[in-house]
Amino acid sequence: QVRLVESGGGLAQAGDSLRLACVVSGDSLRSYTAGWVRQTSGKEREFVAAHKRFSSSVYYAYSVKGRFTISRDNAKNMVYLQMNSLKPEDTAVYYCASGMGIITSSIRDGAAYNYWGQGTQVTVSS
DSSP states (O other), X not given: OOEEEEEOOEEEEXXXXXXXXXXXXXXXXXXXXXXEEEEOTTSXXXXXXXXXXXXXXXXXXXXXXTTEEEEEETTTTEEEEEEOSOOGGGOEEEEEEEESSOOGGGTTOGGGOOEEOOOEEEEXXX
């Protein structure tokens, strides 16, 4: 069973940086597309970023492009999300997710991901 565990969330002020980490166990991360999705209470999940398997291709939501960077270390089974220039609107629970065989046209669709972490809260104050 694939298990994902996020860490690195917390409190930040606008303009600060945070780095989220996600450790994957139960299978090799190499075989999975990995992504980050966030959710604010009362709102739908919002795609943040993804890193396609067997590729260097990365994808970002327009709202975070240029500020956030997704990376992965397959040898360590780790996925990271570097978040710079944080804004109050980045406040959310951030989930790490992974899936096999996700086609490019679906990579921004949370329903395409099979495995999810429990989430880590990020709160950005103004």
